[in-house]
Amino acid sequence: MKKIIIHWTAGNYFPSDYEKQFYHFLIDKDGNIFEGKFKPENNLRCVKGHYAAHTGGGNTGSIGIAMCGMYGFKNKNCQGAYPITAKQFEATMEYCAKLAIKYRIPIAPETVMTHYEFGKKHPETTSAGKIDITFIPSYPWLEKNDVGKFIRSKIKWYKEKLQGE
Ligand SMILES: [Zn+2]
Numbered sequence: 388m389k390k391i392i393i394h395w396t397a398g399n400y401f402p403s404d405y406e407k408q409f410y411h412f413l414i415d416k417d418g419n420i421f422e423g424k425f426k427p428e429n430n431l432r433c434v435k436g437h438y439a440a441h442t443g444g445g446n447t448g449s450i451g452i453a454m455c456g457m458y459g460f461k462n463k464n465c466q467g468a469y470p471i472t473a474k475q476f477e478a479t480m481e482y483c484a485k486l487a488i489k490y491r492i493p494i495a496p497e498t499v500m501t502h503y504e505f506g507k508k509h510p511e512t513t514s515a516g517k518i519d520i521t522f523i524p525s526y527p528w529l530e531k532n533d534v535g536k537f538i539r540s541k542i543k544w545y546k547e548k549l550q551g552e
Pocket residue numbers: 393394395441502517519
């Protein structure tokens with residue numbers, strides 16, 4: 388696997404069977420990790436109907452991980468009924484660190500990114516304009532263009548912690 392792409396589901400706090408088709412891993416509001424319908428390895432060669440289609444134009448070789456929530460989110464003043472919880476966010480960062488270790492994926496902008504960042508880099512794809520992740524409720528002061536960088540530094544921190552450095 389070459390990349391990790393991080394999402395929110397834009398749904399409620401728990402993964403539905405429908406959502407499980409689109410992501411390899413989904414994290415609920417309490418930080419529990421659920422496996423999706425497909426394994427990351429199913430995205431090595433994307434065969435229609437047999438892989439997790441999480442990132443339009445960027446699925447091949449990419450692990451898709453999603454935090455459950457953010458249905459109805461508009462902006463920091465109108466977050467909807469399912470803002471990502473602090474526990475959920477931290478659990479997601481730690482799990483991304485585990486995936487980065489397992490698959491030897493470097494934690495860099497080209498290899499670990501949000502769906503929003505992917506869309507910005509690839510405006511010709513259906514990922515253009517995606518807003519996951521432009522806002523983290525537990526870190527509301529972060530600007531949308533700093534979220535990816537912040538996430539990578541978090542994941543690096545968890546990686547070092549997991550490796551006992
Ligand atoms: Zn997404």
